[in-house]
Amino acid sequence: MASIAEYYAGKNVLITGATGFMGKVLVEKLLRSCPEVKALYLLVRPKAGQSMQQRVSDMMTCKLFDRVREDNPDFHQKIIPISSELMQPGLAISPEDVEKLTGCIDVVFHCAATIRFDEPLKHALQLNVIATQQLVSLAKQMHHLEAFIHISTAYANCNRKHIDEVIYPPPVEPKKLIESLEWMDDGIVRDITPRLIGDRPNTYTYTKALAEFVVQQEQDKLNIAIIRPSIVGASWQEPFPGWIDNFNGPSGVFIAAGKGILRTMRANNDAVADLIPVDMVINLTLAAGWYTAVHRPKSAVVYNCTTGGINPFHWGEIGRYIHHVMSSFKRNPLEQAFRRPNANITSNYLINQYWILVSHKFPALIYDLFLRLSGQKPQMMRIFNRLHKAISLLEYFSSQDWEWNSENMNMLMSQLTPEDRKTFNFDVRQLNWPEYIENYCIGTKKYVLNEDMSDIPAARQHLRKLRNIRYTFNTLLVVFIWRVFIARSQMARNIWYFVVSLCFKFLSYFRASSTITN
Numbered sequence: 001m002a003s004i005a006e007y008y009a010g011k012n013v014l015i016t017g018a019t020g021f022m023g024k025v026l027v028e029k030l031l032r033s034c035p036e037v038k039a040l041y042l043l044v045r046p047k048a049g050q051s052m053q054q055r056v057s058d059m060m061t062c063k064l065f066d067r068v069r070e071d072n073p074d075f076h077q078k079i080i081p082i083s084s085e086l087m088q089p090g091l092a093i094s095p096e097d098v099e100k101l102t103g104c105i106d107v108v109f110h111c112a113a114t115i116r117f118d119e120p121l122k123h124a125l126q127l128n129v130i131a132t133q134q135l136v137s138l139a140k141q142m143h144h145l146e147a148f149i150h151i152s153t154a155y156a157n158c159n160r161k162h163i164d165e166v167i168y169p170p171p172v173e174p175k176k177l178i179e180s181l182e183w184m185d186d187g188i189v190r191d192i193t194p195r196l197i198g199d200r201p202n203t204y205t206y207t208k209a210l211a212e213f214v215v216q217q218e219q220d221k222l223n224i225a226i227i228r229p230s231i232v233g234a235s236w237q238e239p240f241p242g243w244i245d246n247f248n249g250p251s252g253v254f255i256a257a258g259k260g261i262l263r264t265m266r267a268n269n270d271a272v273a274d275l276i277p278v279d280m281v282i283n284l285t286l287a288a289g290w291y292t293a294v295h296r297p298k299s300a301v302v303y304n305c306t307t308g309g310i311n312p313f314h315w316g317e318i319g320r321y322i323h324h325v326m327s328s329f330k331r332n333p334l335e336q337a338f339r340r341p342n343a344n345i346t347s348n349y350l351i352n353q354y355w356i357l358v359s360h361k362f363p364a365l366i367y368d369l370f371l372r373l374s375g376q377k378p379q380m381m382r383i384f385n386r387l388h389k390a391i392s393l394l395e396y397f398s399s400q401d402w403e404w405n406s407e408n409m410n411m412l413m414s415q416l417t418p419e420d421r422k423t424f425n426f427d428v429r430q431l432n433w434p435e436y437i438e439n440y441c442i443g444t445k446k447y448v449l450n451e452d453m454s455d456i457p458a459a460r461q462h463l464r465k466l467r468n469i470r471y472t473f474n475t476l477l478v479v480f481i482w483r484v485f486i487a488r489s490q491m492a493r494n495i496w497y498f499v500v501s502l503c504f505k506f507l508s509y510f511r512a513s514s515t516i517t518n
């Protein structure tokens with residue numbers, strides 16, 4: 001049987017969402033580890049005043065592609081951008097491009113989606129469900145298609161506690177929902193959204209569940225695999241440890257903690273923090289593409305791409321490693337930190353609220369007061385309000401526990417040759433969590449914030465300055481409180497005199513004993 005790289009040799013691959021976090025890693029890995037792949041057709045839209053060609057060229061110059069560039073400086077010749085806006089009818093692909101794609105594509109990877117937790121339902125439905133439906137229709141017209149790989153999320157069925165590798169009945173028939181939302185204005189849809197999504201926390205997980213069903217409906221006509229990653233984090237090893245390019249999920253949390261802004265977060269200590277590195281997800285995705293095309297399973301195969309059942313890492317452990325994370329940020333500080341990094345995880349709502357008040361709101365108020373007094377615009381309270389909104393959306397995932405069955409992931413691994421198991425490694429048992437988290441933190445600094453590692457001494461100096469400010473502030477606060485007490489209470493004065501005389505006696509005793517020994 002062909003190895004994975006042998007299988008992709010000479011193949012034309014279509015990728016949606018290639019400019020996104022996972023899509024980029026998929027493109028890079030395909031080019032690097034399957035160098036004989038014929039061409040990658042990327043469905044890309046123009047955005048922010050940039051044409052799709054410009055966007056793809058920019059993407060290929062980014063650091064992520066350094067290793068591919070080293071191996072093959074002409075790799076860009078294999079990349080063929082196709083203009084497409086997935087929110088438009090027919091995905092806004094020109095008839096010539098449709099003809100080209102239906103004539104040559106062998107494998108489709110569908111990564112595009114809106115992953116925002118606060119996306120209005122109509123928008124999420126349009127992109128995550130209707131666009132998926134349209135892509136499936138296009139795929140059915142492809143003459144040589146061997147595999148259709150759909151990227152879903154392990155949380156598509158987060159209303160269940162135990163999640164098997166099956167496609168569950170959808171919360172509503174997607175066709176009916178699409179038809180009914182068509183005539184409703186945005187206000188009505190916003191009002192009925194909570195009723196519709198029911199026991200799911202957001203429109204993202206709801207529409208991803210519908211998308212799975214839409215894909216499954218075509219399992220008789222297409223060879224389908226559905227990949228369900230949990231919380232996708234920075235890369236473990238490839239192309240560099242710690243590669244990450246966004247603020248989603250844990251990345252924003254780590255950055256906010258590293259900047260000393262986030263000091264407290266609520267999580268269930270005993271629950272699994274189901275993080276999975278992006279390179280492992282992509283390795284599994286490529287392996288699933290190969291398996292689907294070679295074995296052509298009769299029905300869609302679902303891969304729960306998670307770590308919890310195999311190499312669990314708990315929120316409580318993050319709580320313990322947090323010192324590791326924080327000391328990593330103290331060794332490699334982020335620039336312009338607001339305070340020294342020192343975050344805590346608690347499962348207790350009231351304790352969390354207390355720390356939010358003391359460690360978030362109070363310092364923000366003081367800093368904004370300082371900004372106002374120095375003639376600047378206050379900004380810290382606004383930043384904290386945004387942070388609290390983001391954290392409140394993430395807390396659903398950090399305060400509960402799920403159990404995913406990942407037998408298909410194990411089955412797939414057992415099908416790989418020893419060589420492929422190394423090149424397309426998704427053996428999550430090999431993850432060393434403290435080391436991974438440390439590289440993740442450094443990755444946020446290097447690749448998300450684009451901070452220069454040579455500026456670390458200045459950042460450390462800044463942290464020392466913050467420490468001195470804190471010591472001075474705390475001392476002044478204690479003296480102030482004590483002065484208030486001393487002025488008002490005879491008992492406080494008595495305690496004060498008692499402590500001072502005790503200190504004095506100790507000093508005299510030590511001086512006397514050191515004179516005797518000399």
Ligand SMILES: CCCCC/C=C\C/C=C\CCCCCCCC(=O)SCCNC(=O)CCNC(=O)[C@H](O)C(C)(C)COP(=O)(O)OP(=O)(O)OC[C@H]1O[C@@H](n2cnc3c(N)ncnc32)[C@H](O)[C@@H]1OP(=O)(O)O
Nearest residue numbers: 115116117118153247248249250252253343390394397398
């Ligand atoms: C104390 C340490 C503890 C460690 C704890 C670790 C982990 C965290 C806990 C839980 C993680 C659970 C995650 C569950 C994932 C479920 C799995 C999935 O299937 S999918 C993908 C996950 N999706 C997301 O993560 C998206 C979530 N984000 C959103 O929905 C939105 O971003 C938002 C939270 C609603 C905020 O929206 P808002 O409009 O306010 O902001 P924008 O996102 O538009 O950003 C505006 C602007 O700001 C930049 N930004 C964002 N975050 C930060 C930040 N932390 N610091 C600095 N800047 C930030 C952002 O890039 C935008 O910039 P620009 O306008 O230039 O693009």
Ligand SMILES: NC(=O)C1=CN([C@@H]2O[C@H](COP(=O)(O)OP(=O)(O)OC[C@H]3O[C@@H](n4cnc5c(N)ncnc54)[C@H](OP(=O)(O)O)[C@@H]3O)[C@@H](O)[C@H]2O)C=CC1
Nearest residue numbers: 017018019020021022085086087111112113152153229232
């Ligand atoms: N990140 C995570 O933690 C997890 C992600 N997933 C799934 O993985 C997949 C990829 O996620 P991720 O890479 O993180 O997401 P990103 O937000 O980083 O990328 C989304 C991609 O979709 C494209 N896209 C969005 N809207 C449109 C549109 N209207 N027309 C054309 N393209 C569009 C974006 O293009 P553009 O650059 O033009 O905006 C981008 O390339 C998703 O299906 C997601 O559900 C699953 C589990 C966890």
